[in-house]
Amino acid sequence: MSLNILVLYxxxxxxxxxxxxxxxxPLEGKARIDFVSYKPVDDFPFPWTSDQFFDAMPECVKEISVPLxxxxxPDIPYDLVILGYQPWFLSPSVPTTSFLQSSQAAALKGxxxxxxxxxxxxxxNAQERVKGALNRIGARHVGNIVLADTNHNLISLFTIIRWTFTGQKEAGRFLPEAGVQTKDINASGRxxxxxxNNALSGGYDRLQPELLEAGAVSLKPTLIVLEKRGITNFRKFATYIRExxxxxxxxxxxxxxxxxxxxxxxxxVLSPVSGLTAKLESLFKKKSFKRQLDYFRGVKFQQDVI
Known part of the structure; x- marks a missing residue:
C-alpha cells in the first residue's frame, strides 16, 4: 500500500x-509526501525589528487572520495530513491561524x-487553539509532536532574542545555538x-501513546501555571492595544x-519569583496537575481548558 501524505507548514x-x-x-521511497507552504500576502519579516515583532502580538493572540x-x-486522496506550526506569543502564529480560517483548510475535513x-x-495555548480549529473543520487529530528548546529558560530567552532580531541561530562565544537544538532535530526521524507504521495500518489509536513513549512531548507542571498566567495577561493587553x-x-x-x-x-526580574510560586503550586496540587499533564500530552479536545 502506497501512502499519500500532505504536509502543511x-x-x-x-x-x-x-x-x-x-x-x-524514514518515509522516503515509501510514501508520496507533498510539502505545501502557506504565506501571508504581506509576509512577516525575519529577522524582525523590535516594533514589528511586538506589534504582531494583539492580532496573534486575538486570532485575527490575514490574506494568504x-x-x-494537490487534489488527491491523502491518507494523512501533517500540520507544522510555531507558537507566537503563546498562540498559533498569524499565518497558521489564517490558514485554519481559510477555505482551503476544508481539505483537512475527515x-x-x-x-x-x-x-x-x-x-x-497555541495547541489548544489549533485543536479547536481542527475540531471545527471536522479533522481527526490523531497525534502531536513537540520539539522545543531544551536550554535553561533564561538562556533560551537570550538566544531567541538574538535569533529573532539579528537572525543568528548559531552558537556564539557565550551563548548556545537558538531554537530547537540540532541534535534533537536530527533525532526526530524516530x-x-x-x-x-500507524498510517500503514490505517488505525491511529496507538499513535499518540507510541509517540509519547518515544519522547514526543516533554512538559513540566510549572510551565502549565506560567503559561496560564501569561496568556491571561496577553489577552488583556491585546484588547488594550487594539483600542x-x-x-x-x-x-x-x-x-x-x-x-x-x-x-x-x-x-x-519577576521570572524567578513566578517560577518558584508555580513550582509550589504544582507540588501542592499533584493530582490536579497529573490530570492536566495527561490532557496536554494527548490529543483530546475540551473547550476553554486554558
Whole structure:
C-alpha cells in the first residue's frame, strides 16, 4: 500500500521545514509526501525589528487572520495530513491561524491530522487553539509532536532574542545555538517510523501513546501555571492595544512599547519569583496537575481548558 501524505507548514527561519524533513526522512521511497507552504500576502519579516515583532502580538493572540498568497493543495486522496506550526506569543502564529480560517483548510475535513510544533518552551495555548480549529473543520487529530528548546529558560530567552532580531541561530562565544537544538532535530526521524507504521495500518489509536513513549512531548507542571498566567495577561493587553487601531497603526505604538517593557521586566526580574510560586503550586496540587499533564500530552479536545 502506497501512502499519500500532505504536509502543511509556515516557516520564517527555515527551522520548521528542517524539522519536518528530518522527521519524515524514514518515509522516503515509501510514501508520496507533498510539502505545501502557506504565506501571508504581506509576509512577516525575519529577522524582525523590535516594533514589528511586538506589534504582531494583539492580532496573534486575538486570532485575527490575514490574506494568504495563493497556494495549491494537490487534489488527491491523502491518507494523512501533517500540520507544522510555531507558537507566537503563546498562540498559533498569524499565518497558521489564517490558514485554519481559510477555505482551503476544508481539505483537512475527515482526514487524520498530526500536529508538529516547533517551540521555545510554551505551546499549550497555541495547541489548544489549533485543536479547536481542527475540531471545527471536522479533522481527526490523531497525534502531536513537540520539539522545543531544551536550554535553561533564561538562556533560551537570550538566544531567541538574538535569533529573532539579528537572525543568528548559531552558537556564539557565550551563548548556545537558538531554537530547537540540532541534535534533537536530527533525532526526530524516530517519530517518522512510528507515523509510518500507524498510517500503514490505517488505525491511529496507538499513535499518540507510541509517540509519547518515544519522547514526543516533554512538559513540566510549572510551565502549565506560567503559561496560564501569561496568556491571561496577553489577552488583556491585546484588547488594550487594539483600542488604538490595527497592526501597523502608529497611534498604538506607545501601548505596544509599554507591553514590551512590562513583558521584559516580567521575564528578567519577576521570572524567578513566578517560577518558584508555580513550582509550589504544582507540588501542592499533584493530582490536579497529573490530570492536566495527561490532557496536554494527548490529543483530546475540551473547550476553554486554558
Amino acid at each position: 509556515y516557516t520564517q527561519s527555515g527551522q520548521l521545514k528542517q524539522i519536518l524533513d528530518n522527521m519524515l526522512s 498568497q495563493p497556494f495549491t493543495i 482526514k487524520p491530522v498530526i500536529t508538529v510544533v516547533g517551540s521555545r518552551n510554551m505551546w499549550l 517519530f517518522g517510523n512510528i507515523i509510518y 488604538k487601531g490595527e497592526r501597523g497603526n502608529p497611534e498604538r505604538m506607545s501601548r505596544v512599547r509599554l507591553f514590551k517593557r512590562l513583558l521584559l521586566t516580567g521575564i528578567f
